[in-house]
Amino acid sequence: MSTTFTLIDPATGLAFQDVPRASLEEVDAAIAAAVVAQRAWAALAPLARADALRSFARIVEEHVEELAQLEVRNSGHPISSARWEASHVAQVLNFYAGAPERLNGQQIPVAGGLDVTFHEPYGVVGIIVPWNFPMTIASWGFAPALAAGNAVVLKPAELTPLTAVRLGELALEAGLPGGLFAVITGSGSVVGERFVSHPDVRKVVFTGSTDVGVEVAAGCARGLKPVTLELGGKSANIVFADGDLEKAAAAAPGAVFDNAGQDCCARSRILVQRSVYDRFLELLEPAVAAWRVGDPSLESTEMGPLISAAHRDTVASFLEGADVAFRGSAPSGDGFWMAPSVVLASPGDRIAREEVFGPVVAVLPFEDEADAIRLANDTIYGLAGSLWTENLGRAVRVARGVKSGVLSVNSHSSVRYWTPFGGMKASGLGRELGPDAAEHFTETKNVFFATDAS
Numbered sequence: 001m002s003t004t005f006t007l008i009d010p011a012t013g014l015a016f017q018d019v020p021r022a023s024l025e026e027v028d029a030a031i032a033a034a035v036v037a038q039r040a041w042a043a044l045a046p047l048a049r050a051d052a053l054r055s056f057a058r059i060v061e062e063h064v065e066e067l068a069q070l071e072v073r074n075s076g077h078p079i080s081s082a083r084w085e086a087s088h089v090a091q092v093l094n095f096y097a098g099a100p101e102r103l104n105g106q107q108i109p110v111a112g113g114l115d116v117t118f119h120e121p122y123g124v125v126g127i128i129v130p131w132n133f134p135m136t137i138a139s140w141g142f143a144p145a146l147a148a149g150n151a152v153v154l155k156p157a158e159l160t161p162l163t164a165v166r167l168g169e170l171a172l173e174a175g176l177p178g179g180l181f182a183v184i185t186g187s188g189s190v191v192g193e194r195f196v197s198h199p200d201v202r203k204v205v206f207t208g209s210t211d212v213g214v215e216v217a218a219g220c221a222r223g224l225k226p227v228t229l230e231l232g233g234k235s236a237n238i239v240f241a242d243g244d245l246e247k248a249a250a251a252a253p254g255a256v257f258d259n260a261g262q263d264c265c266a267r268s269r270i271l272v273q274r275s276v277y278d279r280f281l282e283l284l285e286p287a288v289a290a291w292r293v294g295d296p297s298l299e300s301t302e303m304g305p306l307i308s309a310a311h312r313d314t315v316a317s318f319l320e321g322a323d324v325a326f327r328g329s330a331p332s333g334d335g336f337w338m339a340p341s342v343v344l345a346s347p348g349d350r351i352a353r354e355e356v357f358g359p360v361v362a363v364l365p366f367e368d369e370a371d372a373i374r375l376a377n378d379t380i381y382g383l384a385g386s387l388w389t390e391n392l393g394r395a396v397r398v399a400r401g402v403k404s405g406v407l408s409v410n411s412h413s414s415v416r417y418w419t420p421f422g423g424m425k426a427s428g429l430g431r432e433l434g435p436d437a438a439e440h441f442t443e444t445k446n447v448f449f450a451t452d453a454s
């Protein structure tokens with residue numbers, strides 16, 4: 001196997017940089033260094049860990065533009081999205097910098113003594129991330145894991161390692177101890193699998209496809225180590241006749257075509273109540289036509305290219321034989337471009353069931369509230385979803401009825417670092433972000449101190 005891999009700019013199709021492919025020995029050396037660094041890190045005063053994470057946040061904030069430009073080049077993200085992503089990393093670090101001083105245990109009444117609990121760090125945490133949001137998803141793991149007193153070994157996706165590598169350098173510049181946060185580039189079958197099999201990696205966080213996630217979970221089961229899984233999605237955007245149709249149609253392109261649809265939370269099924277189905281499509285067509293696909297370095301661009309030629313072929317295969325109602329536009333140059341597509345679908349269709357992970361949305365009609373919930377749940381996935389209605393009771397009933405981890409009423413928001421995020425069913429296991437994330441990187445220890453004099 002080659003010792004490097006080559007990165008390709010998705011907007012031009014041109015190779016621009018080689019990146020090292022770590023060997024098994026190099027992964028083991030990084031894990032051994034992390035074991036040592038973690039002991040010293042966990043022994044620091046909570047305030048010292050908090051200060052170190054705040055310094056890391058500050059230095060990321062100072063490098064937002066550099067990180068954003070790297071993401072434009074490596075991932076084809078529009079510059080405005082990439083700036084948001086880099087700032088988000090700083091915000092996540094700042095938020096979890098508050099955690100070391102808030103990892104409160106309990107005092108439990110036990111006769112004859114004092115009983116208290118401690119949140120002990122696992123030790124070394126292995127974090128494996130996908131290519132679609134390289135910086136943000138990594139930070140959801142490493143910030144709370146470090147805050148809780150762990151060391152982190154992070155494996156970025158082969159296609160998009162550059163911002164993660166830079167974050168590793170910035171951590172050192174910010175004064176985090178060497179070895180505490182190691183970014184290791186390489187293949188899933190070497191680096192990722194070693195995180196799963198190595199006895200000194202005591203927890204794994206995996207974000208990626210459901211198929212690989214199942215393998216990772218099976219490997220973690222063999223090593224009896226906890227695992228958090230953030231996997232695929234086929235989220236529904238449910239539009240009721242009593243919803244604000246203009247608003248729902250205007251917001252729908254952003255909900256599925258953001259990041260060229262390469263978003264685990266993409267609302268890739270629009271379920272529309274039959275009585276307003278035609279009207280909704282009339283409103284959706286100009287909104288899709290207005291969606292700006294193009295050069296990711298321009299501030300006005302809303303959607304860049306797909307990540308690779310191979311991925312574009314996979315996405316295109318979903319359109320073969322599909323009933324395409326209308327399409328947006330895309331540049332015709334050498335990059336991995338694809339125009340957004342709106343497809344009319346029926347519940348059994350492949351496009352209505354499988355994750356496309358591209359700028360394709362399936363529109364399906366439904367009859368009534370019960371039918372909407374049934375259709376929304378007619379998928380193996382359960383990550384996100386939206387619903388549009390002005391009826392409060394219906395909003396509550398449907399939000400409770402849809403089996404997804406993250407739902408939004410009359411909006412499409414899914415990710416806020418201070419609220420929990422994660423999927424049900426085949427979309428995942430466990431939750432990231434929110435007020436409890438640092439605690440998820442600890443195990444509870446109970447200690448009883450006898451106080452009897454004799």
Ligand code: NAD
Binds near residue numbers: 130155158186208
């Ligand atoms: P992928 O599963 O192919 O790869 C994800 C990561 O796992 C990569 O770093 C890869 O190198 C590594 N990997 C591959 N094989 C491995 C193995 N055997 N052991 C350990 N690690 C291994 O996924 P992808 O194509 O990079 O990303 C797309 C998928 O990620 C989509 O299905 C998407 O829905 C999902 N995703 C989910 C979320 C979420 O939060 N739920 C977020 C983003 C992406």
